[in-house]
Structure formats: C-alpha cells, structure tokens
Amino acid sequence: MSTQGPSGISYAELNSAISSLRSEMRGEINSVRNEMRGEIRDLRRWVESEIQRLEDEMREVGEMIVSAINKQTVAVVGGVAATTAMLERTKQQMEEDFQATRGRIEVQTESTLQIEVGKKVADATGLKGKLEAFFQDIRTRYDRSLVGVGLNYELYNQNFQKITDDYQSKLRTIGEHIFRIKLEDIAPAVKAARVPYEDAHSLPIEMDLKRLSARSANLDETLNLLKTSRLDEVIHSLDALDHTLKAYTDAGLAQRRSNDTLCVQGLAISSGKDLTVLSGHAALRVQGDQPVSLQVADDSLAAFNGSAAKQRIAQQVPQHSHRAPTPDEVVRLSKAADSLGKKNLISADALALFEDFLGSGKLSVLEK
C-alpha cells in the first residue's frame, strides 16, 4: 500500500517526477554541450579552410608572377637590373602585403572566432544560469514538497488516529450491544439450558424410589405377618401330624430303618483345583459384603461335608463324563440365581459373577 499525503501525491510519484526531470535536464545539458562542440568544430574548420584558400590564392599569384617574370626574362634582358630591382621591390612589397593580409586575416579570423566563442560562451553561460535557476527552482520546490510531505504526514497521522479512534469506538459500541443482547436477550435461553431436566426433576424421581422401597418393605412386613399368622400354623400342623404319626409307628419304623438305604442329596462343585461339597446347608440372607451366607442346618449330615467325602467325590469326578449344559439348563440356572438374588440369599455382586460365569460357557455338568 503506498503512503499518500492529503495533497494526493505519493512519495513514489514525487520521486519519479524528480528522476524524470533530472534525466530530462541531463539530456538537455548534453545536447547543448554537443551543439557547442559542433559549432566550435565547424568554426575551426571554416577558419582553416579560409587560411588554406588564402594560402592557395597567394601561391597562385606568386606562381603567376614567377611565370610572367620567367616569360619576360628573355625579352627584357636589358633592363634586368632595373627590372630586377623593381621585381625585388615588388616582391618585397608583395611579401609585406601578404604578411599584412595574412595578419589582418588572422586578426579577423581570431576576432570572428572570439566573437563566435564569446557568443557561444554567453549562450552557454546563460543556459547554465538558466539551468542553475531551474535547479534552484527544483530544489526549492523539492524542499517545499518535503515540508508539505512532512505536514501531510502529520495530518495523515492525526486523521488516521481519528479514524482509528472512531473505529475503536464503533467496535466497542457494537461489541457492547452484542454482549448486551447476549446477556439480556439470550440469557433466558441460557438459563433454561443451564440445568439438565434430570437434575431439575431429580426430587420426584428420588421420592418415587423412596416410596417404592418403603412400599416394598411394607409389603414384606405384611407378607411376614401373613406367614406367621397363617402359613406357619399350617406348616406346624404338618409337623404335628408327622409327630403324631411317628408316635404310632415308632416301633415298627425302628425295626425297618436298620435295613433302609438313606440317600443324601448334596452339591459338589469342582473347578479342577478345588472341590467344595455342600450337604445339609441352609442359605441365609446375606449381610454386608458377603457373597453368600451358608449355615449347616442338620448336624447329622456333617460327615458328608468332611474330607473323606471330598476325597471320595474327587475320585468319582474324573470317572464320569462331562458335558456342556443345555440352553434350557442355563436359562433355569439363571432364573434360579435371579430368584436367589431377589430373596437376598446371594449378593448382587455374586449374582453378576454367576451370570458372567454362565455366559463364559465354562460350566460343565457331570453325567451319571
């Protein structure tokens, strides 16, 4: 971008004008100098030609005289002395005249040359003065332009500052307005979007969950009350019936029991590294971080949980074939585990672990 003053002339344009003027003047001076050299050369040539012409004329005159004398020598032998004297005088006169003519011609030539040179010098001097005046004028104008440029520069700075200040002011005004619109007009939307609806409505959801858990506990309590007031009585009545029947048949049964074969159901879990045998255990509700809570419910079956039983089962396990559980068995196992979880007989973590184990496909079932 070119710097431009208020006058509308840029520095580049000014420099270009000065350069063109300088080259123009240099050309003019050179042309004048060449012209003067040509003039002087012409003048010198003319003077030399004039001198040559005069010399030629004088030589011709001399030769004519000499030839005439030679022609008349034979005829005028008698008056040689007088003629010789006369000729001598004539020759002398002619030499004097020639010298005088030559001196006059030289003086005239010199004066003409001086006049011409003076004229040319006067012209050159006048041209030099003109050039000097022109130079002076240019220098003055240049200096004046520099002052003008300086003044324009200051003016430009002032105007530029004004424009910048105005621009900053307008920018600030626009910015203030934009921010005012953002803060005042858009604020309701920003405020509305600030809190997610999940947070805004968390209280009713928490209240629903709390009331659900309270309701669940309430129903559990009702169920327990129902059990103790109704079902326990029925269960106990069955026990009472068994007890009564036992009293009647005790003697006969005692006789027969010695020959009976008792079957004990148990659960053996083998992972290849460890073997667990559970028989006669009852599951209790888990508490805290317990995965499962088991308790031996029947001490008479303790022998089936001992090391001998473990060894026996460990020997039996490799002798039977294994198979992967069928999908139906997996579903039933999953449902059974889910049911245990709902009854709080296994923890949620244990339930998740069991589901993962079922999903891994590593469970195998021992064939009978």
Next chain:
Amino acid sequence: MAVQQQGSNVVVNRSVAGSVFPTSERELVFPVLIDGSEQAVLIGGSVYGRSLELRGDVRVQGPVVSRGDTVLNPGTHRIQLDSGITINGSLNCRYDPLQPLPSLQDGMDAARVIVKGDIAVNQGVYLRNAIVFGSIRATHCVLENSLVLGTCLVDESLKVRMSTIGGYASRDVTFEGHCVMLHSLGESLNAPVFAPMETAPGSVHDADVRYYPAIRHGRGLMNRLQQPDVKYPAYARLYPQTDWVRATTLANPALDEEHQGQVQKWVLSIGGRISDISKISEAVNSLTQMLKCGFEFEHYAPAIRRQQLDKALAPLTDEERWILQTVCHTA
C-alpha cells in the same frame, strides 16, 4: 418489499426466505410486527425484535428472540414457531373473549399456537390453546387449554387451567379444572392448590388431575371429563392427599430459590401406588420417542427421515400422531 418500515415499526406482511433482523442501529429499538392476517407469512430464518407481535397465519422456522414483550395473536389462524422462542419480557397469547373458538378440549387441530422447542421467558407466560413441543422456563406461567409435552420450570407461580403438562418445578402451583400430568414429575415449595375452573360459557369444573399413562389409550391428551361421554377409571386420578407428599430436600438448582440448607417441598410421587409398570413404561417410551423424533427430524438424512418418522408414529395414539406429524410438517 416483504419487510417495511412504517413509522417507527418494522412490519413484515409477506414471506421472507431469510431472517428478520435489524439492519441498522436505530432499527434495534423498533417493534416488529409480523402480520399474517391477510396472507400466510413464512419466515425462513430467525426473528429478532425490540418487541414482537405475531398476527394471523405465521410460521417462523428459526429461533425467535425478543428484547421486550411478545404478543401472539393468531385469531382464527395458527402461529407455528419451529425453533422455540426466547423473550426478555413477557409472552402473551391474545384472544378475543367475545369470539369463542374451539379449544384443545375439542381436539388437537384446534391449536392456535404450536411451538417446537423451548419457551424461555424472563417474566410471565400466558398461553391459550397452545401446544408446546418442548419445555417452558419462566417466572410466572399461566396455561389455559394448553398442552406442554415437556416440563414447566417456573420461578414463582404456575397455573395449570384445563391443561396438560409433562412435569413442573415451581414455587407455587395451582391446578384449576380438569388437568393431566403426562409424568409423575412435580415439585413445589408450597402446597399445590386445587381449585375449580370457571369457563367462558359459565360452567364450573372441579379440580381433577389425571395421570396420562393410565388414560392414554382412546382418551386423548387432555382431560375431557366435562364431556358427557367421557369416563376415566378412578385409579387414573392423582389424589392431592396421597400423591403429593411433603419432603425435606435441598433447593432445586433449576429454580432461583434462595433458600439455604434444607427446605420442605411438596412432591408429586406415585411411587407407592400399585400400577402396571409396563403401561407406564410404554407411555413414557412412546412420548420420549415422539419428542426425540420431533426434535431430530430435520437432522435426519432425507432417505431415512420417513422411516424414522414411521417408527416413532407406530406406538402413538391419534392425538400424539397428529402433533408429531404437525411439528414435522408431514401431516
């Protein structure tokens, strides 16, 4: 020209493909009137005005922002805002009380104002015969014969008159006449007030708030108990004595509550009620899918747009379907 300057008003009485924004500093203070009373006006972009009045058949596809008050005066036409509205002052639906028109109680197509997106207002909102496909955020809010599918977050008072709302959080709440809660979401600092509603013809309706999932199929989105052939099961009613409970809680971050520490609040909760969870779940999922599809419809690829809409429409009731098709402009 569609946008004209008449005196110190900017008047738009023909459709504009772009937005209606002030083009000079002085126009910032000019009220803007979008007049669709003579011919329908469609604004393809957004609208900003010092104050706004929308009159007649007007549809604005972009967001509407107003520095001052905004008046919606649809008359016998419909005003449809496709990208919500944000107002620094108040929002009022104007109507002529001497010329009663059908209301949402008569059917969804009687809606005079349909707003897709949220209504965020710094002061008061008064909506009548309006469907809000989003939520409302305001300081005061009065809804009359209106349907808000989202929630109403109101700093001070919320009045629900013969209307249906998704949920609420407010300092005060008043249910007048026959109302519906789409979800059991509601909390207020003060006990909710249940008052009778006197309608323009002079009939008085007792307060009756119903739970929408229990009346969803075949009965519409509004509580039309005043109509002689409409009956609702008793279990669909929300009882003030049992379903609104008092709880100790902290201030709601969504409201400008200046309470420090714990406060007592009244919360709508159906947690203890025996109910068919599958029906509640179905209703909630359908409404959620409807809102999701409505908001995302323009953003779907054109090739699957119809497919997504059909998927969302499938489980909806007739009135829900009409709303979704209307906000998606496929009706």
